[in-house]
Amino acid sequence: MADFPSKVTTETSVPNSQNSHGGNSIRGLPGSISSRVDFSFIRSIPAMLMIAEIVFGLLHWALIAGTSKVGGAYGWVLFVAITLWILTTVLFFVILFGVTQTLPAVPWPLTVMVYFSAATVLYLTAFITNAAYVTPFQWFYGHLAAAAFFGAVVTFVYAASAFFSYLDWKGDGGNAATNTVPT
Secondary structure, three states: OOOOOOOOOOOOOOOOOOOOOOOOOHHHHHHHHHOOHHHHHHHHHHHHHHHHHHHHHHHHHHHHHHOOOOOOOOOOOOOHHHHHHHHHHHHHHHHHHHHHHHHOOOHHHHHHHHHHHHHHHHHHHHHHHHHOOOOOOOOHHHHHHHOOOOOOOOHHHHHHHHHHHHHHOOOOOOOOOOOOOOO
């Protein structure tokens, strides 16, 4: 017993996880943020489609807002473009930061499928409205024609997102390695 030291530490915590005052240290902050980010989602096709919806949707509503014809039918186009851009951005970050994992009571595959299906229909009406009012020989013809083009692109991307969210909801989007349903 003489070889046993008089002072023994029995601390079993992970180093650098807490400071000497018992609170979280600032050095542990990047690790906690990166543990919440779903990096596999960023590399997926639905995430790439959502990024395309955000970028092309921003271009679409910026081109509409940059004209002097914001009233009337263009008010509907602008409303749809801005509303869906905001909702898609929020949904992207909700999925990216794993909020879907913390709220299991919400049927997320069904919710996302319904959202993208409704967004496709709304953007289709906005695209048709935008394209119908583009006439040559007007002052903002270039802006409105480009907005109609990007409206068509965003409508197509929302339709692709609706298709992939349908596959996710149906359960055919995975493979044997990612399927958690016992057979």
